Amino acid sequence: MKYKSFLIKYGEIGVKGKNRYMFEDALMKQIRIALKEVEGKFFVSKELGRIYVDTDGDYDYEDTIDRLSKVFGIVGICPMVRIESKDYENLKKSVVEYVDEVYPDKNFTFKVDTRRADKSFPGTSESINADLGEVILNAFPEIRVNVRKPDVLIKVEIRTFINIYSLEIAGPGGMPIGTNGKAMLLLSGGIDSPVAGYMIAKRGVRVEAVYFHAPPYTSERAKRKVIELAEIVARYSGPINLHIINFTDIQLAIYENCPHEELTIIMRRYMMKIAERIAVENGDQALITGESIGQVASQTIQSLLTTDAAATLPVFRPLIGFDKQEIVEISEKIGTYETSIQPYEDCCTIFVAKHPVTKPALEGIERSEKSLKGKIEELLERALETKERILVKAK
């Protein structure tokens, strides 16, 4: 037995009224992109409000499931056995074979649920349910019927072919990439920012990223680690445009001219400003950060207000109410955790003060920044001019 098709279940996009076709098309496009890398021939189609992935010839089942389970918009993936013949006796035989193979342990209750889309097929859905239930009971005496709360719901779909399925593998949920605009992620090498990027991408937003590199204070390895993180996020979000900014001179200018305990917060504000410049140039509609209230000094509510004021675009902070442990759990699930915990210093920690301000006032910070006037503008322009850009693909 081999699964020949997959029924793709999707959630929210089913309720979008007239926009529904747009969302479905976007989902089909993302499924096609995801399956491009998989061995085998796949056909993605829409039929009567459902999306099917059909295969032709040999293909890699495990890899197919793995890729599909990372496509945002998919709620469930049902592997189906396809029967080409529409002979009723053959259908009965096939259902029995299906149950035997998929459920080696027969101690369960079941129910058959037929969907007769091809109305030329003889009988009614109810009569087919009854007939198939009977052959299963006859073949396996230990199995029992339970129509109200069955352990196993065996679905039989009669369309151009007949499909039998009962398993459902969870998809990631969310909305298909490309249905909700574009945003710029401030990506560091830490645990939080890749998770934040994942979460916004999950809402259908195409994600770009910016990384602030500070050689010689941060190493080439730290940069490679960030690229690696982007490669993992790209498994879900699709290819990511990663912009790499050399931040050293700006950081040193802040260090030389501003109060030391305000270094981190002022640095964050300049990161926001640079991220916004690149975002606007690339038509992004928002910024994304991995901040969570109170996690560190630069993420107190006062600090967030101060960094927020540096940008005019909305700043999405999907982790704002999360505890560290909750963020770690997601990063483990999406596969970024192991890479994130590699110990390379990032530019936020190198000059950090022993006692950074935790309750900065915006006016005070702006006053401190005045001492950068006349120098910082040129440094900002230079940082943007020397920006490196890498298209990071899933790995």
Place this chain on the structure above:
Amino acid sequence: MDAYFDNSASTKVSEKAIDIMLKTMREDYANSSAKHIKGVDAEKYVKDAAETIAKTLKVKKSEIIFTSGGTESNNMALLGTAMAKKRLGKHIIISGIEHPAVYMPATFLAEEGFELTVLPVDKTGRVDLEVLKESIREDTILVSIMYVNNEIGAVEPVDEISKIIKSKNANTLFHVDAIQAYTKLRINPKTQGIDMLSASGHKFHGPKGVGFLYIDGNVKINPIIFGGGHQRGMRSGTLNTTGIAGMGVAAKEAYDEFDDRIEKIKSLKNFIMDELEKIDGAVLNTGRGDNFAPQIISVSFEDIRAEVLLHALEDRGIYVSSGSACSSNHPGISGTLKAVGIREDLLDATIRISLSELNNMDEAKYLIDNLKELLPLLRKFVRK
């Protein structure tokens, strides 16, 4: 300009070594144990390499066992001795500045019921011979001490150590980790009383993944890798003819040109040390003279983080290491630097400059010029 000063981590492979290695892959690729003529052809590379290396040490070629590198050689010396001698005793002595490839198997043995004594070292990294004398007991089966320390270049008094060992207990074996010493010093295990000696190919312009362990013909230790009985059962596994041939050629070149190479390295070391002494806030952890190897300079710079300096130099095409390349993979701080008691604030401020004869005076000057330029810049920006 590119200036590679990380030769104690690994070296550029010699052209002659590359040539012979290509030949073992393109033409003489058969299994050296095969009975046919192609097997015999392949075996010749192994025999030649064993003979070459044996000559450099003035030992017999049957006393050379090829391994996958320095780490395996050290593991074999420690674990193989422990297995063979455990009925005679379970006491092992090492120094406090051994490479992890020695102290990790030693620690493993300690966990398995052996007793481990770790000898203290003085400020120059030399083991305390008095403590050694007191530590050797009737049940001491092995003393393992490195010849040249990989982080600061200290040369251990191997001759005196072996005399002390043999005078206290004639049955105690003496293993020397010579991974940073082989091709940098003239070594004669027979006259120096060394029973086992480890070396690694890629530290002297050979390829990675190959090394050897010299085992005196009268010494019996157990193998630690079992299989088809290669190398008289001492180290099973199809012989790495490619690596062995390359290492053999590199060893021959090194000892053929020994005097010229060492003289060149020494003059570079002296120049760099002279210049470093003139730099404010530079503290040399390496000395001159015969108590230190010619190729290693360990230097600390006050108020500088070694890793930042390393990356700043890298940006100018200069490659050094912070601590040793092996220990800098771990965030932990160098064991040797702590053991020799350098100032707490300098532990994290220490780089290693390691030379080979491929370096030249222009590169050395380039290094010094860049240090002079970068150090004040980096000192301006320190963590407050």
